[in-house]
Amino acid sequence: MGSCRCKSLNDVLQSKDPEGFSGTSEQDLVEEEDMDSRLQSFLGNMKEGFLRKLNLSDVPQDHSKIYPPPFMIELYNKYAFDKSAMPRSDVIRIFTVQDVSHSAKNGTKSKHRLLFNVTVPNHEEVTMAELRLFTLLDNSVTSTTNGIGASINVYEVEYKGNKVTAHLVNGKEVIGANHSWEAFDVTTAIQSWVKSGREASEFEVVVDRKREAKKELREEIVYEEETLFSGSDWQGPDFNEIPVDLHHRWKRQGDTSYCRRTSMRVKFKDIGWDQWIVAPPEYDAFECRGVCYYPLNDDMTPSKHTLIQTLVNFKNPKKANMACCVPTKLAPITVMYQENGVITVRHMYEEMKVAECGCR
Template identity: 30%
Template sequence: MSTISFFSSVNFRNRVTPTLLSSPLVPHNISWRNASIAGSQQTWTVFPFFIFCRDIMIPGNRMLMVILLCQVLLGESNHASLIPEEGKKKAPGLHGQTAGQSHELLRDFEATLLHMFGLQGRPRPSRSATVPRYLLDLYRLQSGEAEEAGVHDAAFEYPERSASRANTVRGFHHEEHMERVHSGEYQMKNVEALPLRFVFNLSSIPEDELLSSAELRLFRQQIDLAILGSGGGEEGLHRINVYEVLKPPRAGQLITRLLDTRLVRHNTSRWESFDVSPAVLRWTRENLPNHGLAVEVQPLNQTPYHQGRHVRISRSLHQEPGEDWEQVRPLLVTFGHDGKGHPLTRRAKRSPKQRGRKRNRNCRRHALYVDFSDVGWNDWIVAPPGYQAYYCQGECPFPLADHLNSTNHAIVQTLVNSVNTNIPKACCVPTELSAISMLYLDEHDKVVLKNYQEMVVEGCGCR
């Protein structure tokens, strides 16, 4: 397999040692030399997520490596650098390569990183793409941002059971052109209006993503009690039924199966969630035809004119002042797992560890902020705008101290190095990695909340 090689100079105790790094992730037949960034007192390598020990690289850090490599390839561009500011100079340009070759190389690296994210191509959201408030609140609560900012909505119910089995949450709006529209005259003359049908296009869900549950979210608005009288007893109640449509509708008739039902009052505005997992799992796991869902609103002892008018299941012909249909329209939410990493869990916001200003050359964690706008991805990544990835750097001196989190093998290797310099020292590498959550728009303008593993360095050690 062809690899890309980087020769850098790493200063260990005033002794310059050539180090070879190689990776199978990059395009074939490309070679760089002297791709290092020299500081005034020390030498910085441009790829802190590599282990500078012969041809070894931690697989968990490949995604971060590609982000950094894309940034370095930008050379003398106006983009802000992802490399730490301390002791850093600008990376040299691509010597001997034309602008076209550089652009092609960047495109190849972007494709590699997108593949790591599970995307076929770079998403380019349309202007009409919207992010449901529910998924944004779910991200903030799951990532700990809501707790840190103290803006958590008490009415928001975290789907603990569904999220505990999933690392991916997707949001879908229905295809409005396929819903059946009732005329006002029809509803005035018929006591029981037919259910309204919703069709959701779920083709963007990858085949390797196993769904565990799904819910249909409907928004209901408070109704002025003066319209309905006292509103006491059964007069203030509505029943909402959600069905699976089993066959294509014919002659205005729907063949359905009841999925969930709920009795609600109209005296408050809130979202209602209905379990539609059986239908969605049949569509995705068993590949049965997806004819959509149907929603029926049945008031108790109410005139047909007011039937279901507070449940927002279709766009109003005349928009109410200050109303945002995109934020109150029905939303289908799926919870799935792609078999990679751990499920979504509620966690507190990470607090940066306070360290003294005393310079420490030993192996430790350093700050490294990855800004998605630096690589031009802030148009489709909704949150976060960037994150603190950290990296490991420093010496592993003999004898290895306990706080350097070493293995027995590293201790033996360091001992042998002290008497035989042909044997390399132990390397400063990440020993603990954690995940981050990302909220983004995919290639189909669908909103995705996903956990990505091994994105943040939590601990370093000599290995």
């Protein structure tokens, strides 16, 4: 993301034979291979660090198209673009229903037993969990002016030997005339599942229709969790959109080569990371370009060492290199990714874009 004055491989002198073909020395080839090797090593280390921060042991091998549910996309867009939106936790995961182990209907009542497989990394703590049910109205039934009414209760299912018990977790009265998502707080139950080490657990959803029938329930569970090592303060500004500071940025008039922040669009597909990163498909990471001329202005936030180095370079260029134009402040972005089929939104994924450039 930073730049310095360096010799490019294209600047290496090449000799030409009488036929006009370029000749490359053995030393040049060795240097080029060494540079390629170092580049591959750097990219490999960067990918490992990226995966480690996302709690991924390796790149997911599932190449099928990922279709996150609409409310998860809305959640991502909210935290990525709404500066006033501050989530309670920096990681949000969604676990879909693994199986509907039992479903029964008796008059106006219906029961649905939903199986979930909830796994949480050991260093993370569940702070809030919701069971989200999508109610799909039957359009063939004429609705009343007051909408459709139903009571929905969520029970936690426990197995003790041959005995099955159900404990009420949450419930609500639902009245509406349109399809909608209904959310139920199941934090205590999920925390108990995680603490006991149970991966496969069940909820039983009981629907009692008050007037007209609800045709279908689509069930998904989403919970928020907090990484124990995170110290992010989300009361500060959102850096997904960083304005270019114009009134504080001093430049020599007509000199566009001075150190500055410029656009650098990154497409995850181009670097092979679209296999697990769902959104954004691309973003502006920015980069620092230009030269750190003498004298350095305060806007470049030079260190004392940089000032001394620049002065020595100005007096004797052979004695010291010119200071480099590099990122001095990085900012986070919001990413949505999948890990083993689990869709995850990370609100503050740090150090993903350049916020400010300076001379160092």
